[in-house]
Amino acid sequence: MKAYIAYFFVVIALLLQSPAHAGADNPALGGYDPVSYFKAFPEKGKRRLVATHAGTAYWFSVESNLEEFSSNPERFIPQYSGLCATNYREGFRRPANPLIYLLVDGKLYMFSSLSALQRWQVEGVSGQE
Known part of the structure; x- marks a missing residue:
């Protein structure tokens, strides 16, 4: 029973840290400026x-x-609320690294790792939303 309670609190903590719950002290994208991705490179806000x-x-x-x-x-706003696009497509909610991203057709996709980005590129972006 204690393991289930501990698991419950870990899940709640992860959900509260997700981009959907980011506050002024905990901004989305790790504090990077979302517009800057579309101009040249990500800049800290x-x-x-x-x-x-x-x-x-x-x-x-x-x-x-x-x-x-x-x-x-x-x-x-990044696709999938700024979560890792590859993991999201696979049914997991994993935070993304704000420095690993891809712009496709005017949309911002974020990834948790270079391997997640590579898997996304190999499998193709079309039809993944």
């Missing part, structure tokens, strides 16, 4: 430049990125 969308906080590196996100957040 600043705590003072924050926007919340659907209960999730996002930090931004510059004011113009915050404004751009605010005008169309759906364009910049």
Whole structure:
């Protein structure tokens, strides 16, 4: 019985750390600016430049990125709530590494590891949503 209770608390802790529960002190994407992925490379956001969308906080590196996100957040939010796309497709909720990502057809996909990214590329992106 104790093992089940411990497992329950571990699951709850993992869910509370997921991107869907990220707050201003625990932003999505590990604090990286979601707009920056679409411009050149991921940049760390600043705590003072924050926007919340659907209960999730996002930090931004510059004011113009915050404004751009605010005008169309759906364009910049990663697929699968920022969880690892490969693992999500396989039925697992694994946090992604914000520095391992892929842009496909204007959509941001995040991955937990280089091997997860490689599996995604080998299997192809089409039809995976």
